[in-house]
Amino acid sequence: MTDEAQIRWMALGDTTRRPAVVMLHGGPGLPDYLGDVAPMVADLAPVYRYDQRGTGQSPWRGRHFFARHVDDLVDLLDAWDVPAAVLIGHSYGSDLASRFCMAHPDRVAAMLLICGPFVGDWRTRARAERDRRMSAAQQKRLRELEELPRRTEDQEVELLTLAWFTDHSDPERGWHWAAQGARRRRPINWSMNGELGKERRADPLDEHLPELRECLPARAELLGGADDPRPVSALEPLALRLALPLKRIEGAGHEPWLEQPDAVRAHLRRFIQGAVGAQG
Known part of the structure; x- marks a missing residue:
């Protein structure tokens, strides 16, 4: 990376095709865990995943802040020669995707936010x-x-x-x-979790929704598990404020691909096919 940090990343599918999909895992502080999700769409577009700095095989001992993690994704897109990516963020990854979109809307071809970000007192x-x-x-x-x-x-x-x-x-x-x-999903970087959690509370995404709405790509959606304890009802005001469609996966919680893999696969494939078609 630009500050010499080392980031472990993985690619699946034909990496010469564009646009590429980038999956952003949650946490914060967990290593990547979306290895079961990437194969669902890798035949439609190349899929990139990575351990965010300080997690998994991406060692880092410095302070964590959103701007640095946003810059990491810029560095990775440049390294992959991806001008604009289809971002799929899960849980905290949906927050990171949203903040990246506000900072670099020209690098986002489409965006699917899964089980987050939540707004209000959820x-x-x-x-x-x-x-x-x-x-x-x-x-x-x-x-x-x-x-x-x-x-x-x-x-x-x-x-x-x-x-x-x-x-x-x-x-x-x-x-x-x-x-x-x-x-x-170990080890957990509790320092990263605390530092980014503190920054998120001090500067909540809730206060940037008008800006985010202006930056959204033409194709953007929300997806949530109907039985997620983080109430899917907390995604409804977000969908309204961003004017985005919200799809609920019945019989699924916070990781809907585990409980309803067929429904999630169908939704992801429809979304990616639409995004690829729009770019073509």
Whole structure:
């Protein structure tokens, strides 16, 4: 990168084709986890993914801020020789995609925002729904683990499993996916999570929606899981303020491709085909 940071990236499909798709994972502080999503559309357009700096195999020990992560994506697009990309952002990645779009609208050919970004006081409702999906014992154990000054590897896995299993519509399968993710999506960069979370609270995307609406590409959509504990209803005011279509995936939570892969695949393919056709 321009500051000599090292970023691990991956490509799938024919990288000579344009436009290219870039998938932005969530967190912040998690490594890329969209490896199951990329193959759904890689025959339609090349798909790039990367570990954001400070996560996975992209080592970084400096301070984290949105402008640096936006610049990283510019550097990557230049390295890939991609003038304008179809951005697909999930969770926090949808926030990053939105901020990138405002800073560099000419580099965004189309944009699909999955399970985010949420506006308004959605956190209160999300916490309440998470608690509703947990037993009293699970809630107590999660608080105990969160309060530990240091955690062992097993304690970290237990904490993440408890924190993530309610993200899914089906609690039994949700526990399996959460436990699997707790071991694979590691290590978590808690410093990055805290620094970007603090900046997001100090400068919420909510206050930039008029600017974002002006910068949006001609093809932009929102996609959410109907059973996401981060209430899909929090995406409705965003859809209205940005004048974007909002598609709900029934029977799915915060990672809808796990519970309803066929529905997500169909939606992604329709979106990418439309974006590729528009560019052609």
